Amino acid sequence: MKHTLSVLVEDEAGVLSRISNLFARRGFNIASLAVGPTEKVGISRITMVVSGDNRTIEQLIKQLYKLINILKVQNITNIPSVERELMLIKVKAGLQDRSSILEIAKIFRAKIVDIANEHLTLEVIGDPGKISAIEKLLNQYKVTEIARTGKISLTRSSNVNTEFLRKAWTKQSMPLL
Template identity: 70%
Template sequence: MKHTLSVLVEDEAGVLSRIAGLFARRGFNIESLAVGPAEQMGISRITMVVPGDDRIIEQLTKQLYKLINVLKVQNVTEIPCVERELMLMKVNATASTRSEVIELAQIFRARVVDVSEDSLTIEVVGDPGKMVAIVQVLQKFGIREIARTGKISLTRESGVNTEFLKSLEAKLA
């Protein structure tokens, strides 16, 4: 199972390197990693997606807390969250296919951010599932390049679990 960890750290040189080294020494892979300033000056938030069972994640959490600059580690996998990712995708688009590519991008609320004679660069923002879906749909045109930020996540103050609501909606439909 994949787990999403939200880690607050002191914003100092080498913190990310020490965290990555901790994972590497134990043979764990980080599937997604996003780092940026948090709400408080001098603090950064690291959001990472890590494969493993609950026992492994608990062990990694304990190891993270042993690092000096780590302030808080939260496994937000089962907590209602707002999750987003940014992806830029360069897709083949000739004069004959350009309008179809644009229409499909609009279905996903994606934006065309660059145009050339034979390609379009598309910006997609959304949950990681949306990224997978748009890649599958546009694959037939030929994808030249993809750059993704990695997942970022904040817990929902409302506590509303939108995944649960989506599953209820699907059952009622």
């Protein structure tokens, strides 16, 4: 199972290196990693996605707390959160495919950030599911380059689990057979 960890660290040289070394020594692969400043000067948030069972992730969190400059580690996998990712995707777009690609971009609220004779570059922002969905649709055309930021996430102050609401709404809106 994939887990999302939110790690607050002191913004010091070598912190990310120590964290990645810990993961490498334990044989963990980091599926997604995003680092950036927080609302407090000198503090950074690292959001990472790692695979493992609950027990293994608990052990990993304990190991993270042993590292210097680690302030807080939180497994936010099952906590209501707002998740976003940014993807830039360059697609081969000849005249015959351009309108179809633009329609897909419109449906996903993607922005066209570069246009050339044979290519379109789109900027897509959304939850990881949206990013994967548009990428899958655009793969029917020739995708020539992709750059993704990795997931960033903050827990919801409202404590509303939108994933639960989305599933409940889908069940209600489906016709009964």
